[in-house]
Amino acid sequence: xxxxxxxxxxxxxxxxxxxxxxxxxxxxxxxxxxxxxxxxxxxxxxxxxxxxxxxxxxxxxxxxxxxxxxxxxxxxxxxxxxxxxxxxxxxxxxxxxxxx
Amino acid sequence: xxxxxxxxxxxxxxxxxxxxxxxxxxxxxxxxxxxxxxxxxxxxxxxxxxxxxxxxxxxxxxxxxxxxxxxxxxxxxxxxxxxxxxxxxxxxxxxxxxxxxxxxxxxxxxxxxxxxxxxxxxxxxxxxxxxxxxxxxxxxxxxxxxxxxxxxxxxxxxxxxxxxxxxxxxxxxxxxxxxxxxxxxxxxxxxxxxxxxxxxxxxxxxxxxxxxxxxxxxxxxxxxxxxxxxxxxxxxxxxxxxxxxxxxxxxxxxxxxxxxxxxxxxxxxxxxxxxxxxxxxxxxxxxxxxxxxxxxxxxxxxxxxxxxxxxxxxxxxxxxxxxxxxxxxxxxxxxxxxxxxxxxxxxxxxxxxxxxxxxxxxxxxxxxxxxxxxxxxxxxxxxxxxxxxxxxxxxxxxxxxxxxxxxxxxxxxxxxxxxxxxxxxxxxxxxxxxxxxxxxxxxxxxxxxxxxxxxxxxxxxxxxxxxxxxxxxxxxxxxxxxxxxxxxx
Numbered sequence: 054x055x056x057x058x059x060x061x062x063x064x065x066x067x068x069x070x071x072x073x074x075x076x077x078x079x080x081x082x083x084x085x086x087x088x089x090x091x092x093x094x095x096x097x098x099x100x101x102x103x104x105x106x107x108x109x110x111x112x113x114x115x116x117x118x119x120x121x122x123x124x125x126x127x128x129x130x131x132x133x134x135x136x137x138x139x140x141x142x143x144x145x146x147x148x149x150x151x152x153x
Numbered sequence: 154x155x156x157x158x159x160x161x162x163x164x165x166x167x168x169x170x171x172x173x174x175x176x177x178x179x180x181x182x183x184x185x186x187x188x189x190x191x192x193x194x195x196x197x198x199x200x201x202x203x204x205x206x207x208x209x210x211x212x213x214x215x216x217x218x219x220x221x222x223x224x225x226x227x228x229x230x231x232x233x234x235x236x237x238x239x240x241x242x243x244x245x246x247x248x249x250x251x252x253x254x255x256x257x258x259x260x261x262x263x264x265x266x267x268x269x270x271x272x273x274x275x276x277x278x279x280x281x282x283x284x285x286x287x288x289x290x291x292x293x294x295x296x297x298x299x300x301x302x303x304x305x306x307x308x309x310x311x312x313x314x315x316x317x318x319x320x321x322x323x324x325x326x327x328x329x330x331x332x333x334x335x336x337x338x339x340x341x342x343x344x345x346x347x348x349x350x351x352x353x354x355x356x357x358x359x360x361x362x363x364x365x366x367x368x369x370x371x372x373x374x375x376x377x378x379x380x381x382x383x384x385x386x387x388x389x390x391x392x393x394x395x396x397x398x399x400x401x402x403x404x405x406x407x408x409x410x411x412x413x414x415x416x417x418x419x420x421x422x423x424x425x426x427x428x429x430x431x432x433x434x435x436x437x438x439x440x441x442x443x444x445x446x447x448x449x450x451x452x453x454x455x456x457x458x459x460x461x462x463x464x465x466x467x468x469x470x471x472x473x474x475x476x477x478x479x480x481x482x483x484x485x486x487x488x489x490x491x492x493x494x495x496x497x498x499x500x501x502x503x504x505x506x507x508x509x510x511x512x513x514x515x516x517x518x519x520x521x522x523x524x525x526x527x528x529x530x531x532x533x534x535x536x537x538x539x540x541x542x543x544x545x546x547x548x549x550x551x552x553x554x555x556x557x558x559x560x561x562x563x564x565x566x567x568x569x570x571x572x573x574x575x576x577x578x579x580x581x582x583x584x585x586x587x588x589x590x591x592x593x594x595x596x597x598x599x600x601x602x603x604x605x606x607x608x609x610x611x612x613x614x615x616x617x618x619x620x621x622x623x624x625x626x627x628x629x630x631x632x633x634x635x636x637x638x639x640x641x642x
Contacts, residue, residue, distance in 0.1 A: 057527075063517070070475060070520040071482065071497075072513055073505040081510075082517055088576055089518055093464040096534050099541065106536030107543060109361050109391075110592025111348045111617060116390040130254045134486030143484055148496050 058087040160226040160320040160374040167225030170214050174207035174225030178269050181227035185318045192294045194312040198272040202238040206269045223381060224267035229313040229322040232273035233280050235354040236260055243356050244276040244288040247481045247488045247507030257354025258386045259323060259365045266381040271319060274309030278509045280330055280358045282306050283581050286572055287511045295338060296641035297607055301565040304334030310368050311338035315641050321369040321378055325355055327362045328466055329585025332597035335368050336560035336610020339599045341375045342368045346618045347592035348393035351386030357477040359470035362589040371637055372598060372628040376400040395618060403621045404628045412625050414448035419553030423459035424584055430563045436601030436609040437559045443633050454549040458542045459587060463579055466586040468522045468535035475519030514575060543591040550616045555626050559584055560597040560610035584612060594620050598627050599636035
């Protein structure tokens with residue numbers, strides 16, 4: 054159990070979460086997340102054998118609607134907040150190397 | 154500057170042609186101009202839009218066209234609810250300058266009912282916090298004592314009502330974010346049952362917990378707004394197709410008299426334990442005696458998993474947040490880092506620069522709780538405890554109609570007092586987060602003041618879709634006391 058949260062683990066979580074952290078932030082979060090994880094471990098003391106996880110507090114399932122085409126967001130409207138655009142597209146840095 | 158009338162009074166007078174919505178709106182903007190510089194309740198005012206709406210309502214009244222139940226009522230909206238007018242920032246730098254292409258259903262319903270939205274209120278970034286100090290822009294101050302926080306995350310909405318800027322405001326409540334600031338600012342705050350009010354256009358934080366609801370100066374005004382907000386919305390599949398009761402009609406004298414005698418108030422010992430401020434406890438226990446004098450019966454109930462609710466909540470909420478906030482990647486809208494080396498750098502630098510520390514912390518905790526090898530141990534464990542918490546309430550409501558207790562363990566704390574220790578800040582949510590985990594409705598209303606003059610909140614919780622009785626119990630107490638007539642500043 055000890056060492057579930059160390060600097061290496063914090064860096065790994067940050068990669069998964071797509072958050073670039075400074076070394077200072079890694080140090081800060083190692084301490085703070087360590088304390089939080091230690092705190093939430095008190096749940097271990099609650100017996101939950103045979104208890105179904107409750108993901109949603111009110112039972113609502115299979116909400117369906119009529120399969121009818123309706124207008125969606127207009128392209129120009131959708132692009133209005135784009136940080137960078139090119140014609141009708143969102144522009145981002147190259148994803149694949151040339152020739153890849 | 155005078156205190157505004159209630160929403161109910163304004164709507165009645167505007168509809169009857171005795172007052173003009175434009176004058177009501179200008180008066181609200183005047184009160185805001187006089188004191189918002191000090192309190193900073195608003196991130197943005199939408200004065201031009203508000204005056205247009207007000208003038209249109211006045212035109213309808215003159216022409217004899219029907220107007221809605223909120224005709225001409227100035228309302229403030231928490232800035233995590235999308236509006237096509239003004240900006241929607243969620244209190245985050247990552248959404249600076251964002252203009253929503255659509256309005257939230259809650260906003261549309263308010264406007265269709267005649268409400269005049271005067272501005273967007275400050276909040277903890279992405280509604281993550283209990284003090285509004287996590288706003289990416291500036292903290293909001295408590296109108297009762299500007300050295301203290303208004304609570305959070307709907308701190309701007311609570312401060313706007315408490316300062317008398319507007320009679321009512323919209324907030325959102327994921328773990329207490331309507332009720333705790335309502336308590337700390339001495340106003341009424343209602344978190345409806347999960348599914349009662351559409352979340353379409355509410356920027357998602359913890360999707361199985363989030364609920365939109367009203368803050369207001371009186372219980373009747375909260376009921377008035379709830380009636381307008383409630384109901385199925387095809388654009389939110391979690392909104393429930395269930396008839397909307399006449400919440401306001403239920404607060405008339407006859408129905409109130411019918412429920413007062415024999416009302417069973419559940420009192421859980423777990424809500425009066427260590428960490429509860431003595432003056433808060435005293436005020437809440439006095440409130441219980443008021444209920445007894447009104448003919449209610451106090452019943453001892455037990456909510457044994459209350460202490461574990463914080464741990465369960467912070468795993469569930471952060472896990473859901475880590476998924477919901479994945480969309481802020483600098484591609485489609487919002488902030489983008491200026492010189493990304495490649496696409497990965499675009500994502501991770503944009504998020505590093507755009508999010509504040511509390512948002513990063515919660516994304517990290519949630520990502521950890523959902524990561525391979527930890528999912529069952531932390532996330533699923535929290536969901537199992539969550540079911541037990543819901544079952545605790547179901548069992549308690551076999552013996553009582555509402556559960557009563559404090560909303561917050563302490564009155565408003567000083568700015569900066571708790572920012573260094575995130576866990577201490579989380580512990581302040583102990584009484585409010587269970588309602589979100591269980592999905593049940595809960596209301597906070599003023600029940601006294603500390604010797605230093607800070608408001609104290611009484612929380613009432615009811616069974617799923619039990620808003621009517623919850624509002625009736627709250628109104629019975631309000632009618633018997635005069636705390637709600639005091640106004641800050």
